[in-house]
Amino acid sequence: MKPASFDYYRPSSVSGAVQALADSPFAKVLAGGQSLIPAMNFRLATPPMLVDIARLEDLHGVEVDEHEVTIGAGVTQRHVEMSTRVAEVMPALAEALRWVGHIQTRNRGTVCGSLAHADPSGELPALAINTDADLTVEGPNGIREVPAPDFIRGPFWTDLRPGELITSIRFPVAPRGTTTRVAEIAHRSGDFATVGLVASLTRDGRTIRRARLCGFAVAGTPIRLRSVEGLLPGVEQLDETAGRTLADAAAADLEDPVGDIHATGQYRREALAALVVRTVRSMLEDPQREAS
Amino acid sequence: MERQDHDSPSAQVDIEVTINGERFRNRVPARLLLSDFIRDVAGLTGTHVGCEHGVCGACTVIVDGDAARSCSLLAVQVDGCTIRTVEDLATDGGLCPMQQAFHENLALQCGFCTPGFLMTLESVDPQDFADADDLFALLSGHLCRCTGYQNIIKAVASVWNEAIEPHGGRFQS
Ligand SMILES: Cc1cc2nc3c(=O)[nH]c(=O)nc-3n(C[C@@H](O)[C@H](O)[C@H](O)COP(=O)(O)OP(=O)(O)OC[C@H]3O[C@@H](n4cnc5c(N)ncnc54)[C@H](O)[C@@H]3O)c2cc1C
Ligand code: FES
Numbered sequence: 051m052k053p054a055s056f057d058y059y060r061p062s063s064v065s066g067a068v069q070a071l072a073d074s075p076f077a078k079v080l081a082g083g084q085s086l087i088p089a090m091n092f093r094l095a096t097p098p099m100l101v102d103i104a105r106l107e108d109l110h111g112v113e114v115d116e117h118e119v120t121i122g123a124g125v126t127q128r129h130v131e132m133s134t135r136v137a138e139v140m141p142a143l144a145e146a147l148r149w150v151g152h153i154q155t156r157n158r159g160t161v162c163g164s165l166a167h168a169d170p171s172g173e174l175p176a177l178a179i180n181t182d183a184d185l186t187v188e189g190p191n192g193i194r195e196v197p198a199p200d201f202i203r204g205p206f207w208t209d210l211r212p213g214e215l216i217t218s219i220r221f222p223v224a225p226r227g228t229t230t231r232v233a234e235i236a237h238r239s240g241d242f243a244t245v246g247l248v249a250s251l252t253r254d255g256r257t258i259r260r261a262r263l264c265g266f267a268v269a270g271t272p273i274r275l276r277s278v279e280g281l282l283p284g285v286e287q288l289d290e291t292a293g294r295t296l297a298d299a300a301a302a303d304l305e306d307p308v309g310d311i312h313a314t315g316q317y318r319r320e321a322l323a324a325l326v327v328r329t330v331r332s333m334l335e336d337p338q339r340e341a342s
Numbered sequence: 343m344e345r346q347d348h349d350s351p352s353a354q355v356d357i358e359v360t361i362n363g364e365r366f367r368n369r370v371p372a373r374l375l376l377s378d379f380i381r382d383v384a385g386l387t388g389t390h391v392g393c394e395h396g397v398c399g400a401c402t403v404i405v406d407g408d409a410a411r412s413c414s415l416l417a418v419q420v421d422g423c424t425i426r427t428v429e430d431l432a433t434d435g436g437l438c439p440m441q442q443a444f445h446e447n448l449a450l451q452c453g454f455c456t457p458g459f460l461m462t463l464e465s466v467d468p469q470d471f472a473d474a475d476d477l478f479a480l481l482s483g484h485l486c487r488c489t490g491y492q493n494i495i496k497a498v499a500s501v502w503n504e505a506i507e508p509h510g511g512r513f514q515s
């Protein structure tokens with residue numbers, strides 16, 4: 051249970067990192083290492099070179115204004131979770147982050163690393179897709195922006211091309227009156243979700259104006275629940291019948307649930323439907339909270 | 343003050359770390375885990391290694407003030423950092439208050455998990471925790487196969503309640 055041998059490289063600039071990645075096609079970026087090092091311990095990953103970007107000053111920024119929150123690739127999950135500036139405009143980030151592993155892993159793991167890892171049961175890829183976040187990616191051919199829904203291609207599979215790294219992610223701030231909840235079914239607290247949901251409701255008084263929901267850990271990528279989203283505007287409370295309609299819509303939105311050692315596809319479909327109803331209902335019962 | 347040792351790719355790296363106040367300068371394989379550096383190079387075997395993939399928490403140490411899994415970090419990642427391990431807790435042969443509380447509350451049986459719990463607890467400020475649920479979330483990063491956790495919670499509650507509001511019960515489950 052030790053990593054295979056590799057060359058370690060700590061570049062002094064982002065362009066140095068890009069150069070090294072371009073020169074060594076199987077090299078891997080090392081950010082927090084909270085997914086990569088365990089995988090290397092098991093030799094599930096045996097990269098010939100690690101390019102450590104954690105100390106690049108250029109990647110340490112957290113920029114917050116009324117429209118968006120931009121997080122550099124060197125910024126840890128815990129830093130974002132604890133940031134009062136981020137909490138003011140986008141409490142959804144701390145809400146999602148507290149589900150990501152444990153304090154001890156969040157102290158090292160990065161927000162952008164979670165996106166690059168693209169674990170289907172990760173909370174942050176789901177939040178990024180639910181909020182239409184954009185990733186900034188730098189590579190041998192320059193800088194490009196990729197919307198999160200296009201960036202996450204499949205399980206542990208992203209749109210990153212050889213030589214590219216994520217330099218930052220930009221989350222748009224949700225409209226006023228939005229609340230976001232993450233809900234999960236997991237074996238133990240801090241474990242990866244067996245079934246997960248990010249739910250964002252924008253309300254005007256008690257009435258839902260806009261709904262965005264994204265299921266995760268249920269398919270190869272996080273899945274926006276479009277028919278659920280279509281049913282919710284105008285809704286003030288969920289009675290029995292409306293709850294059933296919503297559950298059916300959620301089950302239908304999940305076309306191709308994954309079955310694995312933790313749960314069957316059918317279980318995931320039913321559990322997601324139940325989680326949607328339970329979460330929306332409890333959000334509607336909550337006194338209206340301001341901001342996202 | 344960044345040293346320039348890592349400006350070309352290499353399988354051997356020069357690192358400098360301070361562990362419990364003692365400075366170590368070593369040339370180590372890049373693949374050496376921090377847990378193995380602490381145990382095998384620094385000779386501090388209080389840090390235990392259970393799962394080696396970040397799940398059990400036994401290997402938890404404090405890196406520049408924050409709790410981290412030493413099995414999921416390369417030694418080279420903490421180059422220039424200050425590390426504290428369980429050996430740093432007791433003073434003058436006496437246990438620190440949390441260790442003492444673990445002892446008094448039978449919060450350990452085999453003791454394999456204990457150094458990890460202690461280092462996580464050492465890294466945080468009880469003032470940042472509102473109630474028992476908050477404490478559970480903190481401790482959920484640690485697995486204990488022996489105690490059933492109740493006595494661990496009791497031990498922590500006894501120290502933290504005392505620290506925040508003597509005779510208060512904020513952390514009682
Ligand atoms: C016990 C445990 C529980 C966990 N629970 C959860 C959980 O519940 N939910 C969850 O989402 N995660 C969980 N994780 C994983 C999370 O902690 C990781 O932090 C995260 O998945 C990866 O971030 P990192 O910075 O550690 O990336 P690393 O481990 O350094 O890298 C992960 C992958 O992404 C690539 N990469 C990283 N950064 C970049 C970049 N900027 N550009 C290009 N490629 C990059 C690396 O090359 C590697 O392939 C858990 C981990 C552990 C050990
Ligand atoms: S040995 Fe490091 S977390 Fe288990």
Ligand code: FES
Pocket residue numbers: 449450451452453454455456485486487488489
């Ligand atoms: S005391 Fe044995 S594992 Fe915790």
